[in-house]
Amino acid sequence: MDLKGRNFLTLKDFTPEEITYLIDLAAEYKDKKKKGILHDTLRGKNIALIFEKTSTRTRCSFEVAAHDLGIGTTYLEPSGSQIGKKESIADTARVLGRMYEGIEYRGYEQAIVEELAKYAGVPVWNGLTNEYHPTQMLADMLTIREHFGHLKNIRLTYMGDARYNMGNSLMIVCAKLGMHFTACTAKEYFPDETLVAQCKEYAAQSGATITLTEDVNAGTKGADVIYTDVWVSMGEPEEVWEERIEKLSAYKVTKAVMDSAGENAVFLHCLPAFHDLKTKIGKEQGEKYGFTELEVTDEVFESAQSLVFEEAENRMHTIKAVIAATLGAV
Numbered sequence: 001m002d003l004k005g006r007n008f009l010t011l012k013d014f015t016p017e018e019i020t021y022l023i024d025l026a027a028e029y030k031d032k033k034k035k036g037i038l039h040d041t042l043r044g045k046n047i048a049l050i051f052e053k054t055s056t057r058t059r060c061s062f063e064v065a066a067h068d069l070g071i072g073t074t075y076l077e078p079s080g081s082q083i084g085k086k087e088s089i090a091d092t093a094r095v096l097g098r099m100y101e102g103i104e105y106r107g108y109e110q111a112i113v114e115e116l117a118k119y120a121g122v123p124v125w126n127g128l129t130n131e132y133h134p135t136q137m138l139a140d141m142l143t144i145r146e147h148f149g150h151l152k153n154i155r156l157t158y159m160g161d162a163r164y165n166m167g168n169s170l171m172i173v174c175a176k177l178g179m180h181f182t183a184c185t186a187k188e189y190f191p192d193e194t195l196v197a198q199c200k201e202y203a204a205q206s207g208a209t210i211t212l213t214e215d216v217n218a219g220t221k222g223a224d225v226i227y228t229d230v231w232v233s234m235g236e237p238e239e240v241w242e243e244r245i246e247k248l249s250a251y252k253v254t255k256a257v258m259d260s261a262g263e264n265a266v267f268l269h270c271l272p273a274f275h276d277l278k279t280k281i282g283k284e285q286g287e288k289y290g291f292t293e294l295e296v297t298d299e300v301f302e303s304a305q306s307l308v309f310e311e312a313e314n315r316m317h318t319i320k321a322v323i324a325a326t327l328g329a330v
């Protein structure tokens with residue numbers, strides 16, 4: 001498998017074999033890391049990390065993964081560069097492409113990361129856009145595979161805002177890898193029809209299925225994985241909170257949802273999560289709308305069925321695999 005020089009913008013661009021290869025490679029790197037076996041085979045290289053939105057996991061994963069591989073990093077924070085303000089994406093890409101061997105981008109429209117990739121001349125990695133979050137998918141798949149031993153035929157139910165980066169990306173990866181994806185949410189939050197049609201084509205090849213339902217019982221019964229994400233994503237306006245709470249409260253992940261899935265089901269969340277009021281935004285919104293937990297209850301989040309911290313750790317191992325494979329370390 002040779003992924004050297006490839007961009008990593010959305011999993012739509014990758015075959016099931018390539019996705020599986022990256023998950024396998026991540027598992028190898030994880031094993032090496034745990035055993036203390038050094039793997040700094042990319043010494044002398046440098047990568048740029050552009051973040052137009054904030055981050056804990058993705059940024060730290062890129063920094064630690066790069067360091068472990070022997071790569072130097074430059075972090076460009078949301079307010080710390082000229083990008084999009086004084087300098088176009090195409091110009092930025094051509095400047096950074098001359099200094100760095102790879103560029104990570106987190107920001108708004110997918111078109112921006114695509115433009116960056118078009119002009120950079122070096123691999124560009126999508127660290128989250130409005131539409132997709134592909135590095136998160138590899139971590140989620142590694143976590144599910146570690147727990148269940150396989151991915152094929154796993155039933156994954158996504159609850160909440162299924163028309164944004166997480167819902168879209170989970171539908172794509174499940175369709176590619178022969179899993180059964182269900183979006184269980186209000187109709188307005190179903191994924192885009194064109195993307196659903198495209199994923200149904202992948203599903204026809206892999207044996208996957210795609211179901212969209214508003215019915216919580218039908219959508220969660222017998223699921224292996226219950227997945228959710230915040231109801232209001234980064235960059236969305238304050239005004240959407242009210243409508244989200246009204247429309248999505250019926251799709252909160254509660255103990256009743258986990259019981260419907262069954263005792264062998266696991267809970268995943270890309271994080272950060274509003275499972276209590278111990279955050280500034282959670283507290284403000286909680287006081288305004290009268291809730292104490294949002295997309296998932298604290299009970300489920302803290303339960304033995306919750307694998308969210310294993311999942312967060314796997315961000316680093318999987319991002320390392322993406323960097324290494326596309327920069328030609330393997």
Ligand code: CP
Nearest residue numbers: 055056057058270271
């Ligand atoms: N899951 C995720 O992407 O987390 P960050 O926003 O902290 O990077």
Ligand code: NVA
Nearest residue numbers: 166229233234270271
């Ligand atoms: N949907 C969330 C994902 C965060 C990792 C957001 O875009 O803010």
